[in-house]
Ligand SMILES: NC(=O)C1=CN([C@@H]2O[C@H](COP(=O)(O)OP(=O)(O)OC[C@H]3O[C@@H](n4cnc5c(N)ncnc54)[C@H](OP(=O)(O)O)[C@@H]3O)[C@@H](O)[C@H]2O)C=CC1
């Protein structure tokens with residue numbers, strides 16, 4: 056008779072291996088690499104913050120870069136600063152993503168796109184009760200509808216490209232697009248919307264060798280954040296501080312690496328990594344190793360999530376008690 060200890064050991068080793076093999080067999084879509092060297096990377100909101108950092112890094116890696124934003128002066132400044140640090144010229148286009156005709160024209164001018172990064176975004180943190188409908192609609196319009204406009208305008212050209220190489224459509228979400236945060240009703244709704252768009256779109260374009268990425272940064276040091284901080288509810292800052300703050304360059308690096316490796320969900324820091332596993336849901340997963348981690352840690356991370364909610368609701372209670 057076999058030693059029961061040995062059989063147990065064999066089982067403990069074999070089971071995970073079989074499970075990994077099973078996952079390797081079934082994860083879809085299949086893993087992919089998306090080269091950016093000598094390819095056209097089109098970045099909206101590329102005149103400031105994360106978009107500008109992305110444009111600089113993509114240019115430094117040998118991509119042909121176009122940046123789009125509304126303000127022409129800021130675009131010129133961005134172009135000059137990229138030239139100064141890399142010696143490379145990027146193309147600039149002034150357009151409002153909310154204007155579909157203008158977006159179509161911009162895409163036509165820019166030429167066939169290999170990597171579309173919908174990074175433009177506006178954010179004003181405020182309790183829903185105190186926020187004007189104009190501001191709410193503004194966030195949904197720029198962050199969500201603007202991204203629809205971009206995809207609708209760029210997709211025909213991306214599908215009809217002559218080389219069949221893999222191409223990418225990426226959306227700049229936020230950790231506030233993975234979990235609702237006090238003060239971000241409109242902003243979170245706009246960013247959660249991007250997730251629905253991205254998940255459905257990936258199924259629609261996979262046959263065209265088009266790959267979708269969703270990027271989830273925490274608070275990032277950008278001109279936009281400086282502006283946001285001027286009138287942010289105290290509780291928004293307290294809860295958002297659960298995830299560390301990052302530099303635009305660090306976020307851009309994570310984003311670009313995520314896009315190049317075709318990741319669907321792209322976290323940017325450790326908290327973001329945990330958050331992505333905790334909110335994996337039915338999102339596509341190309342990596343069998345990540346799928347393994349997701350399955351194994353699901354229960355534990357739910358407990359961690361509940362603990363975060365416990366501290367957040369604790370802060371909210373405390374804050375209300377102090378207001379009295
Ligand atoms: N900074 C942060 O803490 C975080 C940011 N994010 C997301 O990252 C993205 C970039 O943020 P960040 O770098 O901080 O933003 P910034 O405010 O620094 O820059 C925003 C960029 O978007 C452009 N933009 C804004 N509205 C429009 C529009 N209607 N049409 C075209 N372009 C537009 C701006 O140019 P112009 O005004 O000239 O049009 C600018 O280039 C956003 O989607 C944001 O939600 C996610 C998590 C954290």
Ligand SMILES: CCCCCCCCCCCCCCCC(=O)[C@@H](N)CO
Pocket residue numbers: 178229230231234236272273274275280283294295296297298326327329330333356357359360363
């Ligand atoms: C189970 C494990 C959980 C891990 C920790 C979760 C921490 C969540 C913190 C969310 C922070 C949201 C910041 C949004 C930043 C942003 O988008 C604004 N600056 C506007 O641009």
